[in-house]
Amino acid sequence: MAGLVTVEDPDDPRLHDYTGLTDVELRRRREPAEGLFIAEGEKVIRRAGEAGYAMRSMLLSAKWVDAMRDVIDRSAAPVYVVDPALAEQVTGYHVHRGALASMQRKPLPTAAEVLGAARRVVIMESVNDHTNIGAIFRSAAALGMDAVLLSPDCADPLYRRSVKVSMGAVFSVPYVRLDSWPGGLDPVREAGFALLALTPDEKARSLDEAAPHRMDRVAVMLGAEGDGLSARALAAADERVRIPMSHGVDSLNVGAAAAVAFYAVTAGRPGA
Amino acid sequence: MAGLVTVEDPDDPRLHDYTGLTDVELRRRREPAEGLFIAEGEKVIRRAGEAGYAMRSMLLSAKWVDAMRDVIDRSAAPVYVVDPALAEQVTGYHVHRGALASMQRKPLPTAAEVLGAARRVVIMESVNDHTNIGAIFRSAAALGMDAVLLSPDCADPLYRRSVKVSMGAVFSVPYVRLDSWPGGLDPVREAGFALLALTPDEKARSLDEAAPHRMDRVAVMLGAEGDGLSARALAAADERVRIPMSHGVDSLNVGAAAAVAFYAVTAGRPGA
Known part of the structure; x- marks a missing residue:
C-alpha cells in the first residue's frame, strides 16, 4: 500500500511529473523523454492500471482519496494530496476531475508482433x-x-487529451510507431494485408462496392483532417476507397470517416 | 449595395444582435425570439447566403472588408466595421475568424413537407x-x-457552435422540430418509414443483419450522448438496431455512431 503525502509547496520536486500540463509543446517533449504519461480522472486512471501500466505517483485533492482508495491500496506509488488551488498552480489548469496519475510508459510492440494476430488494422499518416x-x-x-x-510524425496517443477523448481505448488497442514512411508499409503488405487508402476522391471505388469486410486481412489508411493522405502514401496503397458522399459536401470529419471505414471493414465478418 | 459603417461605441444599439455571444443561456432565449442566428467566418456566412437566408447585418474587422467584398456588394444589409478589441468587448470573445453575420431565420417546414420527398431521415431525441x-x-x-x-427538447441547430461544427450543413439538410414526443413520430410511420432506434443494447439486431439500405424508407432514431433513447422512444420504434461492438468498450461517441448508422442506411441503395 502506498503512503498518502500531503504536499503544500508547489515547487516540491516530487510534483515534477505534473508541472506545466497545459504547455503542449513542453509536455510533448518531456513525457516520452521521461517515460511517463498523465492519466486524468478516475475512470481513465483505473483503465490504465487494468491495462498493466505501472503508476509512478498520483496527485489528488483530499475529497478524491475515498473514491480512489482501492487503487491507492493496490499500488506502491506515492499519493500526493494537495489543495485544489495548489493543483492548479502546479498543472496550470483547474483539475476538475480531481485526480491525476503519472503512469510509466511501456515499450511499444514491433509491427511484426502486432501484425501476426491481427486481421483489421488502422494506419494513420500525419495525424x-x-x-x-x-x-x-x-x-x-x-x-x-x-x-x-502510426506514421513517424503522428501525435502521441498517450498525450493527456488523446487518452481522455479515447476513453482509455489507447490502452486497449495495441499500437506501433513505424520508423520509416512509407517504407514501413512494406511489412504490412508482406504480412498479407490489403492496404486500403481512404480518400474523398470521386474516382476511388466506393467502400460498399469494395466490400472490404469480405477480405481476409485489411489495413485502413487514414490521413489528417484537411490534407488527407499524401501522394506517396496513396501510391503505396493497394487500392483507393471512398465513402459514398452526397454532392456539394466537403467531407466528413476524420473521426466520422474513420468510424464509417472501420464499420465497413468489420461488419458482417465472421466473429464480429 | 450595403453601406460600410464604422462603429466605435460598444453600446451602439446597432450592434445589439452581437452582444453577449458567449452567454449560451442568453443567446438560446434571444435568438429564436428575435428571429436571428449568428454565422461566423467567411465560409459559413457565404453558405448561409447561398442557402437563401437573408442577412440582417454584418460585423467585420477592417481587414476582412476586402475578402467579403462580393458578399457586401450583393446585400442591402448594413456592414459594421469595428476594431477587433471592440468586437471582443461586444461579443465577449476574441473573434479570430474576423467576420460575423446576423442572419434572419426562415419559418421551418412541417414534417409533412419534408417527408413527402424524403427516403432517409434522422430523428434526434433530446440531443x-x-x-x-x-x-x-x-x-x-x-x-x-x-x-x-428533432424532438421538442433538442438544442437549436442554428446556434453559432452548431452551425460552425456542421460546416454549414444545418443550412442544406431540411429540418423540422416536432411539437409532440413521441406522438410526433406517428406521421413518420404513416408516411411509410421504418423507425429504427439505434441502441447499444446487445439484444438488438445488428445493423449489418438488419440491412436497412434495402428498405424503401428509413428513419434512424438517435438519443443523446450518455443516456441514449428514452424508454418511450424505444417503445415507439419499429425495430431496435445496434452497431456491432467489441466487448469491453462502452460505446462510440454519438457523432461516430450517427455516421456509421447513416452509412449503413444509405450505402448501396440505388442512386447513392
Whole structure:
C-alpha cells in the first residue's frame, strides 16, 4: 500500500511529473523523454492500471482519496494530496476531475508482433491533432480493429487529451510507431494485408462496392483532417476507397470517416 | 449595395444582435425570439447566403472588408466595421475568424413537407449538445440523409457552435422540430418509414443483419450522448438496431455512431 503525502509547496520536486500540463509543446517533449504519461480522472486512471501500466505517483485533492482508495491500496506509488488551488498552480489548469496519475510508459510492440494476430488494422499518416487521435482509437476499439500503426510524425496517443477523448481505448488497442514512411508499409503488405487508402476522391471505388469486410486481412489508411493522405502514401496503397458522399459536401470529419471505414471493414465478418 | 459603417461605441444599439455571444443561456432565449442566428467566418456566412437566408447585418474587422467584398456588394444589409478589441468587448470573445453575420431565420417546414420527398431521415431525441448536433448534421449531409426531425427538447441547430461544427450543413439538410414526443413520430410511420432506434443494447439486431439500405424508407432514431433513447422512444420504434461492438468498450461517441448508422442506411441503395 502506498503512503498518502500531503504536499503544500508547489515547487516540491516530487510534483515534477505534473508541472506545466497545459504547455503542449513542453509536455510533448518531456513525457516520452521521461517515460511517463498523465492519466486524468478516475475512470481513465483505473483503465490504465487494468491495462498493466505501472503508476509512478498520483496527485489528488483530499475529497478524491475515498473514491480512489482501492487503487491507492493496490499500488506502491506515492499519493500526493494537495489543495485544489495548489493543483492548479502546479498543472496550470483547474483539475476538475480531481485526480491525476503519472503512469510509466511501456515499450511499444514491433509491427511484426502486432501484425501476426491481427486481421483489421488502422494506419494513420500525419495525424497531429490529439482529439482526432483519441477519437479514432475510441472508434477502433469499439468497432473491433485489432491494432493501430502510426506514421513517424503522428501525435502521441498517450498525450493527456488523446487518452481522455479515447476513453482509455489507447490502452486497449495495441499500437506501433513505424520508423520509416512509407517504407514501413512494406511489412504490412508482406504480412498479407490489403492496404486500403481512404480518400474523398470521386474516382476511388466506393467502400460498399469494395466490400472490404469480405477480405481476409485489411489495413485502413487514414490521413489528417484537411490534407488527407499524401501522394506517396496513396501510391503505396493497394487500392483507393471512398465513402459514398452526397454532392456539394466537403467531407466528413476524420473521426466520422474513420468510424464509417472501420464499420465497413468489420461488419458482417465472421466473429464480429 | 450595403453601406460600410464604422462603429466605435460598444453600446451602439446597432450592434445589439452581437452582444453577449458567449452567454449560451442568453443567446438560446434571444435568438429564436428575435428571429436571428449568428454565422461566423467567411465560409459559413457565404453558405448561409447561398442557402437563401437573408442577412440582417454584418460585423467585420477592417481587414476582412476586402475578402467579403462580393458578399457586401450583393446585400442591402448594413456592414459594421469595428476594431477587433471592440468586437471582443461586444461579443465577449476574441473573434479570430474576423467576420460575423446576423442572419434572419426562415419559418421551418412541417414534417409533412419534408417527408413527402424524403427516403432517409434522422430523428434526434433530446440531443442538447451543440457540438453533437452540428457533427450529426455534417455527417447527415455528407452521407445523403434527406431530412432531420428533432424532438421538442433538442438544442437549436442554428446556434453559432452548431452551425460552425456542421460546416454549414444545418443550412442544406431540411429540418423540422416536432411539437409532440413521441406522438410526433406517428406521421413518420404513416408516411411509410421504418423507425429504427439505434441502441447499444446487445439484444438488438445488428445493423449489418438488419440491412436497412434495402428498405424503401428509413428513419434512424438517435438519443443523446450518455443516456441514449428514452424508454418511450424505444417503445415507439419499429425495430431496435445496434452497431456491432467489441466487448469491453462502452460505446462510440454519438457523432461516430450517427455516421456509421447513416452509412449503413444509405450505402448501396440505388442512386447513392
